[in-house]
Amino acid sequence: MSFGRPHLRTSYEQDSAIFPTWWQKGAAAFALLFITLMVLGNGAAAAIPNWLFGATWLAPFTLVIPFAIAALGYNILTGVTGQVSLGHAFFMGVGAYTAVALGGKGDGGAKACIPFHENLGLLESAGECGLGLPIWIWLPMAGVLAALVGILVSPAAVKVRGLYLAIVTVGLTFIGLHIARMLPEYAGDYESGRKWPKLDIRLWKEETPSIDLNEDGKWFGLIHLTEEQKQFFFLFAILLVMMAFAKNLVRTRTGRALQAIRDRDVAAEVMGVPEQHYKRIGFAISSFYAGIGGALWASYQGRVSPIDFSLLLSVEFVAILLIGGAGTIAGTMLGVTFVELLPKVVERLTGWLAGELDSGGVISTIANFLLTSGQQGDFGPVSTSPTAPGWPMSVFLWNPVIYGVLIVVFLIFEPHGLFGIWLKFRNYWKGWPFSY
Template sequence: MWGRPNLHTSYRSETSLLPTWTQRVAMGIFVAVMVLLPFNLPVINQLPFVRFLGDQDWLRIVTQAVIFGIAALGINLLTGVAGQVSLGHAFFMGVGAYSAVYLGGSPGSGTWGHELPIWIWLPGAGLCAALVGMIVAPAAVRVRGLYLGIATVGLVFIGIHLSRIFPEISGPSETGRSWPSLDLRLWKEETPLVSFSDDGHWLWFDISGAQKTYLVCLLLLALTVLVSKNIIRSRTGRALQAIRDRDIAAEVMGVPETKYKLIAFGVSSFLAGIAGALFASFIGRLPPETWDLLLSVEFIAIILIGGAGTVAGALMGTFFVVMMPRFMEELAGWMSEQSESGGPAGKFWDGVVSRG
């Protein structure tokens, strides 16, 4: 019966991830579309944004959105759930990226690297970022609100400065250095067991490196969603929400504020480090200025647009912020072509502009 309240008869049904059948069906359809998205299926090719962006560009943009979704879930836990305003998220992504290139990169003339496999450098990137986050957290918990946001801005500029004075890790300041590729090796052997970045045969299919990279990042995003959902539903999540709503009242009720803020900073920094390592490996070369204040503001915009404190909101905000600039760029070009050719859309656009 439509419109009735969502009543629960057991604690298990109330705390389930997808309590209603409509949510289960919607999630099933969404997962199926996301998994089949990189393949050239007729039903996928008819999606509006796929036809609009073209075959060469849309998968790269969606992959970037998937990677940024991991980082967005991290800032969502810290700012949306715990209520700690942070403008230093780009700094922790940079820590993860440079930890990854130090552990998994190839040593060269003037650069450091240990050529470790992905199952070491990817978790290591997250752990290094989490360690730095928990070192910063004790100082950050002494300030609140906008003062905390202003304090974390300094981390971004510290990170850029450190990356410039340590070119052995970051590479040349203009171009950066080459990051390790997404290849699965047991150790340091030349031939990887699975190369996620090269075209070839994988899981009974012949798919491109871009498709494999997308699927790997999508799997990591799915794991991050499950972890984030369960943290929010757990005792830790309820404590973080209590601190967000009223920190003094939460402490009076026995919630250790410092402990849970440390957890929030640690988990958020871990996810940022994973996302930073994936993004750097996906792009290939990144200068130190990539991890600037604008990137941190972009993640704040993501959770504000999608809805702070919700997992679905963080994901929707990510896809909106990442894909909208490219969509508007293509839309402007298409409208210009329609206007020159005298098509109906062009006439409508000319009428809107002339009336404006």
């Protein structure tokens, strides 16, 4: 009955539907189908230029998914509840190290595992510890433990707001780094890290996994998939579940309470929203996401070191939120794409340009203009050497600079981020042929 009447609401369920119109339902289904076909068709090779990603084009996309999950959590805390936190990296770390403690195996190599409590005061010569449990234990536990730690620190965090909360949570990251340094048998070497349990699904500790994600092969005897494709689908499925949960959260009583606190904490309390209680819930849920994201990231990478969970990672999430658009799932996803995926593209692009330096022609001229190869220091602002100090800077050094500039630009000109730009664009056409 509602066909052709997009504004007719005959129930509140309709009013809060995720995809209120058939158009949106169709678009979502199409996007899912498109992604699936792209991955299955091995990138529809023509669509993703070979020079950009090469044969392993799927890897950067897969790598971004754990960040997307963690960013969803950060959005719940900062975008939905309005609590600016700089401790997200810490909670990702909690998740990652929970995963390794539960799912990792003793190295089996040079040194045996000496558990923490037997090693008090030695602080040396410990091997790598882990219980070797399957993923269906370590992945949820990574989230749960991170959430518990979130609740544990919340008494300090929920009583402060704004800048003070940011300072408190900055403290967390440093505490985290310190603990990691104290527990090398779990965290591995401070610089080089340790190995993580692989992404595969086992019932218990048996040798061959029930579903193997690390080797090419047939899935369920139906489709032949490569390792990358398997891992992508696995992580993507988790992402979809987490997205659905995050989207549903804001439509519930809890979600509305969180948003009320964001919009004005005093007003929320006057309306009967117990502020501290809900801030704690926000913290817990956000940490849960961070934990899951951290565990998946470390596990997919295979090797992560404590230093990766530093303040810089937390700032990346701030960038994701501000550039993408705080408070919305779509904005978060846009931010992740922009902040996490784009640098990887740029990195590859730089590498490709460096290869074209001497080839002559237009591309070579552009490359010459942008790049500096070796030490001789010509004009280009980007150095091809990854460890170049000072000017010209390497791609890796350029990234944080660009984030910083973008955060400033977005805060001043478009506080609602990329998603805000999209909203403006959409409203322009929605209002057609009027402006209001």
